[in-house]
Amino acid sequence: MVPLIIAEYFTMKKAEDELKSVLNEEYYLIVDQLRRVVDEVYIGNWLSNLKSTAEFIRNDPYLSMELINTLLNSKLHQIDDMLILTLKLSDSGEQLSTMKNEDVVALYHQDPEKVAELIQFAGTMDEEDFIIRTPILLPNSEQSYLPIEVPIEWDDGQRAVLRGVFNLNSILNFLSTEITIGARELYIVNEDATVVFSNNTKFSSGDTLLYPIMSMVKSGLSGAARISRIEPFTYQDVGFLSNFAVSQYVKWGIIVADESSRAYAMVEQAKRDIVKWVALTIALCVVFSIIFARYFSNAIRYMTGIAKKIGGGQFDVKVNVKSKDELGQLGESLQEMAISLGEAVKVKEELFAIQAEVKIASRIQQSILPVGGPNLEGLGFGARYIPMEGVAGDFYDFHVIDEKSVGVLVADVSGHGIPAAMISTMVKVTFSQQGSIGSDASKVLNEMNRLLTGKMEDQFLTAMYLYVDLAKKKLLTADAGHCPLYIWRRKEREMLRVKPKGMIIGFMPDINCPTVETQLKEGDRLVMYTDGIVEAANPKGDLFGDQRLIDLIKDHQNTEPEAFIDLVVTKLKNWVGDHKKTFDDDLTMVVMDIKEE
Numbered sequence: 001m002v003p004l005i006i007a008e009y010f011t012m013k014k015a016e017d018e019l020k021s022v023l024n025e026e027y028y029l030i031v032d033q034l035r036r037v038v039d040e041v042y043i044g045n046w047l048s049n050l051k052s053t054a055e056f057i058r059n060d061p062y063l064s065m066e067l068i069n070t071l072l073n074s075k076l077h078q079i080d081d082m083l084i085l086t087l088k089l090s091d092s093g094e095q096l097s098t099m100k101n102e103d104v105v106a107l108y109h110q111d112p113e114k115v116a117e118l119i120q121f122a123g124t125m126d127e128e129d130f131i132i133r134t135p136i137l138l139p140n141s142e143q144s145y146l147p148i149e150v151p152i153e154w155d156d157g158q159r160a161v162l163r164g165v166f167n168l169n170s171i172l173n174f175l176s177t178e179i180t181i182g183a184r185e186l187y188i189v190n191e192d193a194t195v196v197f198s199n200n201t202k203f204s205s206g207d208t209l210l211y212p213i214m215s216m217v218k219s220g221l222s223g224a225a226r227i228s229r230i231e232p233f234t235y236q237d238v239g240f241l242s243n244f245a246v247s248q249y250v251k252w253g254i255i256v257a258d259e260s261s262r263a264y265a266m267v268e269q270a271k272r273d274i275v276k277w278v279a280l281t282i283a284l285c286v287v288f289s290i291i292f293a294r295y296f297s298n299a300i301r302y303m304t305g306i307a308k309k310i311g312g313g314q315f316d317v318k319v320n321v322k323s324k325d326e327l328g329q330l331g332e333s334l335q336e337m338a339i340s341l342g343e344a345v346k347v348k349e350e351l352f353a354i355q356a357e358v359k360i361a362s363r364i365q366q367s368i369l370p371v372g373g374p375n376l377e378g379l380g381f382g383a384r385y386i387p388m389e390g391v392a393g394d395f396y397d398f399h400v401i402d403e404k405s406v407g408v409l410v411a412d413v414s415g416h417g418i419p420a421a422m423i424s425t426m427v428k429v430t431f432s433q434q435g436s437i438g439s440d441a442s443k444v445l446n447e448m449n450r451l452l453t454g455k456m457e458d459q460f461l462t463a464m465y466l467y468v469d470l471a472k473k474k475l476l477t478a479d480a481g482h483c484p485l486y487i488w489r490r491k492e493r494e495m496l497r498v499k500p501k502g503m504i505i506g507f508m509p510d511i512n513c514p515t516v517e518t519q520l521k522e523g524d525r526l527v528m529y530t531d532g533i534v535e536a537a538n539p540k541g542d543l544f545g546d547q548r549l550i551d552l553i554k555d556h557q558n559t560e561p562e563a564f565i566d567l568v569v570t571k572l573k574n575w576v577g578d579h580k581k582t583f584d585d586d587l588t589m590v591v592m593d594i595k596e597e
Contacts, residue, residue: 023230023241023264024229024230024243027230027241027242027243027256028229028243030181030184030243030256031243031244031245031254031255031256032245033179034175034179034186034245034254034256035245035246035247035254037171037174037175037179038171038188038247038249038250038252038254039247039248039249041174042081042166042170042171042174043132043146043148043166043171043247043249043250044249044541046079046081046082046146046148046164046166047130047132047148047150047249047541048541049075049078049079049164050130050148050150050162050164051130051150051541051543052535053071053072053075053150053162054150054151054152054162055534055535055543056071056531057071057087057152057160057162058152058153058154059483059484059531059534059546060481060499061154061155061156061158061499062499062500062501062502063481064503065096065097067481067503067504067507068087068096068097069097069099070507072085072087072097072099073099075099076099076100076101077101079164080170081166081167081170082101082164082165082166082167083100083101083103083104083107083118083145083165083166083167084098084099084100084101084104084118084119084163084164084165085097085098085099085162085163085164085165086098086099086119086121086162086163086164086165087152087160087161087162087163088121088160088161088163089158089159089160090151090159090160090161091158091159093121096160098119107138107141107143110138110140110141111138111139111140111141114136114137114138114139115138117136118136118145118147118165119165121149121161121163128151129150129151129542130148130149130150130151131148131149132146132147132148132249132250133146133147133148133149134251135168135250143167143169144167144168144169144196145165145166145167145168146165146166146168146250147163147164147165148163148164148165148166149161149162149163149164150162150163150164155497172188172196172197175188175197175199176197176199181199181256183258183262184256184257184258185198185199185200185202185255185256185257185258186198186199186200186254186255186256187203187209187253187254187255187257188252188253188254188255189209189214189217189252189253189255190251190252190253191218191221191222191251191253192208193208193209193214193217193218194206194207194208194209195207195208195209196252209255210235211233211235211240211242211255211257212233212234212235213231213233213242213244213255213257214253216231216244217244217246217253217255218253220244220245220246220253221246221251221252221253229243230242230243231243231244232260238259239259239260239261240257240258240259240260241257241258241259241260242255242256242257242258243255243256244256302321306319306334306338307334310334310337310338310341314338315338315339315341315342316338316342317338318335319331319332319334319335319338369385369395369396369397370383370396370397370398373398374398374400374406374408375400376400376403376404376405376406376470377403377470378404378470378594378595378597379406379468379470379592379593379594379595380560380561380591380592380593380595381561381590381591381592381593382560382561382562382563382564382565382590382591382592383396383565383588383589383590383591384562384565384569384587384588384589385586385587385588386569386583386586386587386588387421387586388532388582388583388584388585388586388587393412393413393414393415393419393420393421393423393424393586394410394411394412394413394424394530394532394586394587394588395409395410395411395412395413395424395427395428395588396408396409396410396411396528396588396590397409397428397431397432399431399434399435399438401435401438401439401467404469404470404471405439405467405468405469405470405471406467406468407434407438407439407441407444407465407466407467407468408465408466408468408528408590408592409431409444409463409464409465410463410464410482410528410529410530410588410590411424411427411461411462411463411464411482412461412462412463412482412530412531412532412586412588413427413456413459413460413461414459414460414461415459419459420459420586423456423459423461426452426455426456427448427452427461427463430448430451430452431444431448433447433451434447434448438467439467439469439476440467440476440515441465441466441467441476441477441478441513441515442478442512442513442514442515444465444478445463445465445478445479445480445502445505445511445513446511446512446513448463448505449480449505449506449509449511449513450509450510452505452506453505453506453507453508453509454509456506459506460504460505460506460507461480461504461505461506462480462481462482462483462504462505462531463479463480463481463482463505464477464478464479464480464482464483464485464528465477465478465479466485466526466528468520468526468592470594473519473520473521473522473594474517474518474519474520475487475517475518475519475520475526476515476516476517477498477500477515477516477517477518478500478502478513478514478515478516479499479500479501479502479513480502480503480504480505480511480513481502481503481504481505482530483528483529483530483531483534484497484498484499484546485497485498485499485526485527485528486498486526486527486549486550486553487518487520487524487525487526487527488524488525488527488553488554488557489521489523489524490523490524490525490557491521491522491523493554495550495553495554496518498516498518500513500514500515500516501514502514520594521594522594522595522596522597523593523594523596524593524594525553525557525591525592525593525594526591526592526593526594527549527553527589527590527591528589528590528591529549529587529588529589529590530585530586530587530588530589531585532583532584532585532586532587532588533549533568533572533587533589534546534549535584535585536572536575536576536583536584536585536587537576537584538575538576538577539576539577544571544572544575548571548575549568552564552567552568552571561591561592561593562591564591565589565591568589569587572587
């Protein structure tokens with residue numbers, strides 16, 4: 001009996017310690033989940049969309065205002081919870097474009113001064129990658145909005161700021177309808193201890209949170225480090241347990257609290273249950289061991305046979321156990337398992353079929369890409385195409401015009417996957433018809449736009465076409481909203497950025513993609529690429545960017561084209577991190593060297 005009492009005591013003590021540890025982890029997971037909703041699901045996603053829009057505008061300084069307005073209007077309706085999207089010049093303060101959704105009119109009638117404040121830029125930007133401004137509350141509508149500003153600087157030194165205004169109430173609505181934390185109290189507070197959101201009436205929105213834990217929350221909002229653990233406190237003679245997290249973007253503290261008596265009730269109940277369980281287990285083991293051996297042995301043998309059949313792949317087996325006790329429940333579980341496994345196998349087979357179809361589509365798409373490069377004396381050539389998924393929307397091809405000239409196309413269809421791949425196949429067919437006019441760069445893109453417009457649904461295409469004349473050392477470049485061409489002059493160690501002004505393909509039937517002529521020199525390296533290379537992001541969200549690509553071109557000028565592309569791909573994999581098996585966008589690069597005679 002003494003050993004039993006000792007074992008019982010240590011079992012209770014261990015259970016109590018483990019349950020308290022579980023409480024600590026549970027509170028941490030709750031507040032961390034809430035923080036992730038605020039920072040990643042909402043604000044982080046808003047910032048990422050705003051950055052990518054700014055990067056798109058920065059990469060093409062010749063975009064017309066009509067196209068910028070079209071782009072910003074499209075983004076305004078694509079990004080959830082965005083109210084206003086504004087672009088202004090930094091130096092002059094001139095607002096180039098302001099897009100508003102339909103809610104602005106109603107809000108203006110309620111809070112005209114505050115809505116005007118939403119549109120106006122809050123201040124200047126120095127070296128910041130982005131600025132998240134102080135949330136603005138519209139008192140009459142009880143709506144809160146968060147302005148986020150991202151800088152844009154073009155190569156000519158001209159600077160602008162892109163400002164997006166997002167509805168913070170969407171976060172609070174999500175928390176009130178989608179997050180369940182039982183009887184616990186949830187508060188979101190600002191640095192003044194004012195309640196922004198509450199799931200109870202003890203402290204409502206707009207009240208000052210009087211809990212003592214606010215001192216620790218304020219310290220966390222000021223940037224002080226802390227260890228995440230349950231923090232006990234007393235308020236009005238009642239003990240509480242709590243934990244909190246702070247948003248990395250806005251001055252919000254997220255607090256979860258519960259009365260200690262309720263939180264520890266499960267620990268005390270578990271201790272009582274252990275005593276009952278130990279005593280009951282001993283008694284039941286003695287009484288029912290014989291009954292179990294006699295009464296249940298046949299049913300167990302039967303269900304063992306059923307389990308073996310299921311293990312052998314007979315998922316349509318029928319389990320006939322009519323008792324309502326634990327064995328009956330086990331029989332039901334076996335039946336459900338057989339059905340679930342059968343459905344899982346079916347889904348897996350369908351997935352394999354889809355994957356096989358994607359592989360076939362990938363092989364078909366690979367087959368439309370050129371094999372090797374143009375075999376022209378005096379021209380070094382390398383190309384690479386890496387789809388984000390099995391198939392992609394990137395594309396490159398070339399026409400050999402004659403023994404001393406070639407036309408090269410690099411294109412990028414909006415979107416990813418099979419829809420983009422189907423359009424890239426259309427691009428292949430369209431480009432294959434342009435061989436006879438291959439020496440006229442502008443005409444090639446204009447004609448492709450005429451043939452493709454109206455056939456791509458809501459998608460569009462960026463493209464760059466080069467006509468390289470090795471005999472005359474002449475280059476003709478036409479662009480349709482694509483990434484710039486970089487020309488590295490080895491002898492002068494000079495980088496040329498070639499970016500003609502041209503519209504994206506697919507928006508309208510008649511566009512003008514003018515040609516820019518460049519005199520080539522022996523030793524020149526020409527680099528064409530799609531935006532998946534410069535927009536590859538590391539775990540912090542920083543883009544690889546044009547400058548890193550330019551540095552690679554300069555530092556490895558003597559590396560052969562194919563080996564240079566291998567180097568770029570390796571650098572990109574290191575940049576995005578080993579945890580990613582694929583890139584977030586399709587990648588294509590074409591490198592040409594003008595060889596010395």
